[in-house]
Amino acid sequence: MFGTQLIDSYARHISDEKQASVLNGASSGTEKRYEVLHRDYADPDALRRLAGSIKDHTLHHLGAYLSQAEQALTERGVQVHFAETDDDARQTILAILRQHEVTRLTKSKSMAAEEIHLNPFLIENGIECLESDLGEFIIQLDDDIPSHIVKPIIHKNRRGIARTFLREGVAADYNDDPATITRRARVFLREKYMHAQACITGANFLCADSGRIVIVTNEGNSRFGMAPVPLHIALVGIEKLIPGERDLAVFLNLLGRSATGQQLTVYTEFINGPRSATQADGPEQMHVVFLDNGRTNVLASNCREILRCIRCGACQNVCPIYRQASGHAYRSPYGGPIGAVLSPLLFGDRFAEFADLPKASTLCGACKEVCPVDIPIPDLLLRLRDKAKREAIPSPAAIPMAPFATLATSPTLWRGAMRMSKAMNYLPLEIAPIKPLQDWLGQRTLPPSKGGDFRKWMKSRKKTEDRRTLRSQTED
Amino acid sequence: MSRAAIFKKIEAATSALKNRTARPDHAATITDAAPRLEGLDLLEIFARNMAKVNGRTMRSVAELTAFLTSTGQRHGYCDPALYPHIGAPLAAAGLGIETEYDRSRYDDYQFGITRASGAIAESGTLILDDDGTSRRLAALSPWTHVAVLERAAIHRSIADALAAMGESPNIIWVTGPSKTADVEGILIEGVHGPGEQIALVL
Numbered sequence: 001m002f003g004t005q006l007i008d009s010y011a012r013h014i015s016d017e018k019q020a021s022v023l024n025g026a027s028s029g030t031e032k033r034y035e036v037l038h039r040d041y042a043d044p045d046a047l048r049r050l051a052g053s054i055k056d057h058t059l060h061h062l063g064a065y066l067s068q069a070e071q072a073l074t075e076r077g078v079q080v081h082f083a084e085t086d087d088d089a090r091q092t093i094l095a096i097l098r099q100h101e102v103t104r105l106t107k108s109k110s111m112a113a114e115e116i117h118l119n120p121f122l123i124e125n126g127i128e129c130l131e132s133d134l135g136e137f138i139i140q141l142d143d144d145i146p147s148h149i150v151k152p153i154i155h156k157n158r159r160g161i162a163r164t165f166l167r168e169g170v171a172a173d174y175n176d177d178p179a180t181i182t183r184r185a186r187v188f189l190r191e192k193y194m195h196a197q198a199c200i201t202g203a204n205f206l207c208a209d210s211g212r213i214v215i216v217t218n219e220g221n222s223r224f225g226m227a228p229v230p231l232h233i234a235l236v237g238i239e240k241l242i243p244g245e246r247d248l249a250v251f252l253n254l255l256g257r258s259a260t261g262q263q264l265t266v267y268t269e270f271i272n273g274p275r276s277a278t279q280a281d282g283p284e285q286m287h288v289v290f291l292d293n294g295r296t297n298v299l300a301s302n303c304r305e306i307l308r309c310i311r312c313g314a315c316q317n318v319c320p321i322y323r324q325a326s327g328h329a330y331r332s333p334y335g336g337p338i339g340a341v342l343s344p345l346l347f348g349d350r351f352a353e354f355a356d357l358p359k360a361s362t363l364c365g366a367c368k369e370v371c372p373v374d375i376p377i378p379d380l381l382l383r384l385r386d387k388a389k390r391e392a393i394p395s396p397a398a399i400p401m402a403p404f405a406t407l408a409t410s411p412t413l414w415r416g417a418m419r420m421s422k423a424m425n426y427l428p429l430e431i432a433p434i435k436p437l438q439d440w441l442g443q444r445t446l447p448p449s450k451g452g453d454f455r456k457w458m459k460s461r462k463k464t465e466d467r468r469t470l471r472s473q474t475e476d
Numbered sequence: 477m478s479r480a481a482i483f484k485k486i487e488a489a490t491s492a493l494k495n496r497t498a499r500p501d502h503a504a505t506i507t508d509a510a511p512r513l514e515g516l517d518l519l520e521i522f523a524r525n526m527a528k529v530n531g532r533t534m535r536s537v538a539e540l541t542a543f544l545t546s547t548g549q550r551h552g553y554c555d556p557a558l559y560p561h562i563g564a565p566l567a568a569a570g571l572g573i574e575t576e577y578d579r580s581r582y583d584d585y586q587f588g589i590t591r592a593s594g595a596i597a598e599s600g601t602l603i604l605d606d607d608g609t610s611r612r613l614a615a616l617s618p619w620t621h622v623a624v625l626e627r628a629a630i631h632r633s634i635a636d637a638l639a640a641m642g643e644s645p646n647i648i649w650v651t652g653p654s655k656t657a658d659v660e661g662i663l664i665e666g667v668h669g670p671g672e673q674i675a676l677v678l
Contacts, residue, residue: 040509060496084478135658220669273645281612296485
């Protein structure tokens with residue numbers, strides 16, 4: 001379709017109900033974050049900049065930290081694996097599960113697992129793989145995809161969830177009270193935890209010094225998933241590393257506040273080995289799978305700052321485009337500004353497919369202002385637009401914008417066009433039978449043209465200034 | 477195979493960098509949230525912050541007995557090491573106390589009493605670790621979890637607690653009851669873990 005990017009058509013066809021859910025969820029997230037961060041800290045920006053530079057430092061020395069973490073984990077009896085691609089990761093995990101004859105497992109929320117489509121793969125291979133975060137559980141029942149990093153079902157309301165529970169046999173009758181919905185999930189999932197044979201988790205951070213992986217949840221699902229089972233597999237993106245435990249104070253304080261407006265998330269787990277000899281509950285075996293899947297390519301690119309991301313979702317909440325279009329418009333597990341940068345980079349061989357995303361931004365800069373690790377997202381969006389231009393990736397906007405580009409690069413043509421532009425106020429453009437023009441105007445309202453006024457103003461201002469300069473020189 | 481390839485790619489990407497960021501040296505107090513730390517007594521600060529996340533602090537076994545009785549919780553688990561001081565008085569008050577956790581009856585325990593190895597005043601957080609907690613499941617499956625805490629084990633700040641992490645392979649910080657806001661942003665407590673989180677400080 002000329003003049004319409006894929007993301008625009010998503011935004012246009014989203015239902016009012018879904019858009020209201022996304023807008024409410026996102027804007028309340030932004031308010032809570034602001035309130036908590038500014039009540040607790042005199043200068044939250046200093047903390048954000050510090051977090052950004054700790055992450056930068058780690059990324060710039062990633063090889064040393066990754067090898068330190070590997071050693072720390074191995075010394076504590078953890079089996080460490082490396083996966084260069086999504087397929088490597090899936091096969092590595094499947095091999096571990098097969099070795100332990102696992103047929104049932106629970107999984108706590110992991111963006112990395114979403115990214116490599118782990119769930120459908122394991123299910124195809126005959127392993128029951130149940131999401132245990134309430135939101136992700138509902139997503140799985142609906143065969144849907146998450147539309148927000150922290151609030152996966154931000155696009156759903158209680159009525160839809162109650163219908164899902166009834167349809168899928170989680171509940172015997174329709175009840176859309178959120179407390180009842182939660183109770184029903186509690187009962188259903190406990191039975192699953194207790195009969196599972198393994199638990200797969202992601203990690204929010206990994207400390208290179210102690211090897212401790214840090215997992216935060218509010219629901220306690222990863223804690224419960226791990227307590228009854230003998231096997232724990234953690235899938236960890238290599239960018240999750242931080243140098244040491246003392247740095248966690250910076251990140252944990254920022255993560256909870258940025259993600260959900262909490263000082264700390266309810267459960268923060270620190271794990272660097274199988275359960276203690278004195279403990280009856282918990283895995284006897286722990287595996288860590290380090291995932292690359294394009295991250296080293298991002299590290300080599302001019303957009304490496306995006307690897308600082310701690311997946312809090314604050315940029316999604318604050319983004320005017322995300323709020324209108326929803327996370328699904330971004331067509332990957334990562335929606336909103338973070339997704340607009342990360343998806344085209346991470347899935348580099350499909351860059352053209354995601355090249356419209358960096359354009360879906362007004363460059364208002366709100367995402368940079370809220371980012372807990374101070375990622376210059378608007379700059380990165382521009383770098384990716386530049387990359388698309390250099391790689392000559394066709395843009396639907398190129399057709400209606402081409403005449404503008406010609407005018408804007410020639411002062412003479414521009415002057416003439418400005419004089420002519422007032423005529424546009426009298427032309428019935430909205431009914432002109434030009435398809436690209438119609439698509440373009442369909443999304444925009446043009447103000448009446450005042451062509452040439454700025455040039456006139458600038459000229460008269462220059463004259464006045466020249467006179468002033470002359471006068472002051474004479475007085476000297 | 478993947479390992480060597482990943483390290484090689486990292487090396488290629490980072491060795492080309494002209495300016496590598498040095499490790500920032502920040503003061504440990506930079507993350508202290510001043511308003512949360514107001515006050516002189518750590519227990520008082522802890523109790524205030526724990527109340528903000530809907531947790532309860534109790535100071536005596538009598539107080540716990542009264543709470544459990546008044547909320548109709550009549551049967552639970554108690555860490556055998558805590559039985560003489562806590563389990564026995566509860567049993568004497570007519571409550572059913574088990575010192576063995578039977579995982580086939582994971583829903584039978586209305587409350588679970590286990591030890592906390594520490595706490596954080598700044599955030600109202602309880603610290604549980606594998607060596608101090610008799611059963612992970614007993615601190616998780618009952619509706620009410622009672623963490624027994626020594627007053628001297630309260631750290632002032634999150635940064636202080638991180639500096640004293642110790643060697644346990646499994647540590648968990650618990651800041652209030654299990655909760656979610658996944659459904660329309662409405663706060664619901666008791667999702668998978670406890671709906672009631674109590675610190676019994678002795």
